[in-house]
Amino acid sequence: MIGAEGQRTGPGTIGVVAIAAAVLVFLAAPVAIIVIVSFSGADYLTFPPPRLSLRWYERFFGTPEWRQSIVVSVQVASLTMVFATVLGLAASLALVRGRFRGKGAIYAMLLSPMIVPTIITAIGLYFFFVKLKATGSILAMAVGHTVLALPVVVIIITATLQGFDLRLELAALSLGASRLVALRRVTLPLIAPGVVSAALFAFLTSFDELLIPLFLAGVEVQTLTVRVWNSLLLEVDPTIAAVSSFLIAVTCAVLGASALLRRRTDV
Amino acid sequence: MNADGSALVTAPTMVAADRRETRRYLLLLLPALLTLGTFFVYPLFGILLRSVYKNGYTLESYRQIVRTSVYLTVIALTFRTAAVVTLIALLLGYPLAYVLATVRPRLARVLVVIVVLPFLTSIIVRTYAWMVLLGRNGVVNQYLVALGLTQAPLPLLYNQAGVVVGMTYVLLPFMVLTLASVMRGIDPALVRAAHSLGASRWQAFRRVFLPLSAPGIAGGTLLVFILSLGFFITPALMGGPSDVMIAMLIEREVEFTLNWSFASALGVILLALTLIGFAVYYRLMRLERLFEGLG
Secondary structure, X not given: OOOOOOOOXXXXXXXXXXXHHHHHHHXXXXXXXXXXXXXXXXXXXXXXXXXXXXXXXXXXXHOHHHHHHHHHHHHHHHHHHHHHHHHHHHHHHHXXXXXXXXXXXXXXXXXXXXXXXXXXXXXXXXXXXXXOOOOOOHHHHHHHHHHHHHHHHHHHHHHHHHOOOHHHHHHHHHOOOOHHHHHHHHHHHHHHHHHHHHHHHHHHHHHHOOHHHHHHOOOOOOOHHHHHHHHHHHOOOOHHHHHHHHHHHHHHHHHHHHHHHXXXXXX | OHHHHOOOOOHHHHHHHHHHHHHHHHHHHHHHHHHHHHHHHHHHHHHHHHHOEOOOEOOHHHHHHHHOHHHXXXXXXXXXXXXXXXXXXXXXXXXXXXXXXHOOHHHHHHHHHHHHHHHHOOHHHHHHHHHHXXXXXXXHHHHHHHOOOOOOOOOXXXXXXXXXXXXXXXXXXXXXXXXXXXXOOOOHHHHHHHHHOOOOHHHHHHHHHHHHOHHHHHHHHHHHHHHHHOOOHHHHHHXXXXXXXXXXXXXXXXXHHOOHHHHHHHHHHHHXXXXXXXXXXXXXXXXXXXXXXXX
């Protein structure tokens, strides 16, 4: 329904659609090209690749340093996911259900890590952990990412809770369920898709993030993004195309899973 | 909420129950607030303190920034880059958002994935993609030379132009999603009414749709501008030696110069600019709207 109903498609409309299509190509092409180029058999990144191969993936998964950084990234992201989801779920329940003063301020406070430039959060945590001699630890990086992921979790879970019919929980209570039983047997199963989706996005927030581990990582313990960064400072290595495609695949998986979860809730 | 079911409870008990209820909810908030307090607010205060403390309280770091022309150049360049990126993002983003907001919902859901997928992809991956495209032997130069449009490869990377392209790419989804969320709220009947009263398409757009989308323009512009100010990864990788932005200066001072007081002062300036920007932004719209449809 571009333009109002009953209107002919004028040159103006065609112009707008053409620009919009070009912008969509601008958005999609770089990501698509990186994925295609990652399967190149050539020594240099030419597009289209003259022949296909898995050599860059072999180098990526075959190098112990790269493999180790996948493990580090997964560990940091998993811890972040658990921390952020637990903290965010509890806070969201209070924010949506509770009646107390200063709710707006608390909500703004929970979202504020999204507003502050990550470089500032990162150096703040760096100064903090240097004093504790705790840099280079998985836990320190996960704590930093928990700060960044918390707003995402709170936004998604509060939105889910707002769509939840409170009468279902009240019905359970009136039938004699305790508050904890009602929460566990009625509310949590019903909001589970939103909570899982929030957890996945918390994982992704950590998995994709560079600045916190850039300051907090040690020489031995490096996340995937930090290793990509260090490699790019030297040269545009084709192996990074394979690493990038791997990161893009993780993003697609999270996006796809959350879409499936949403469809399940709609039914 | 406990009191809802039982009408026979006396008023004082209800007040007590209410208070218990409030306490219970505050208890649920406590872990998140403690975490943020310890690992976010406290470190930020640490930066603030460091910026005015160097063997005693002093404003030396701030004075140094204001007096040194190199640092003022960096701040000016940061603002200029942010302004250029914001303008281009608006010009590219508006038509796309318009189409997303007015096509059939099913098609819009498919198209929005093309916006959201890059939006959720790691910034370093998106920056790398443009380094592959714009490099001296990059994909774009290969095509330009092959098509005979240029004899020698053009310098597209490691300069200001490269930074602008990369940053626009990374920030464009913020603009599109902000604009589209406002445009979806515009009643199409208003545009139809303008048509039926004899307005041409252009008039109906300019006099009705465009003014109604103004909050989106203001919000998207402000958001992209503020985010640009604090950008680090893309300008650090795609810029030349002279394309230094505030965030890069902060990183250098922390990692190499080890002048933490000075880095903190720069951080405080950047933070202040950002907070002022968001204070204005919040009068226009809520940040959560960007996440509509993600959960």
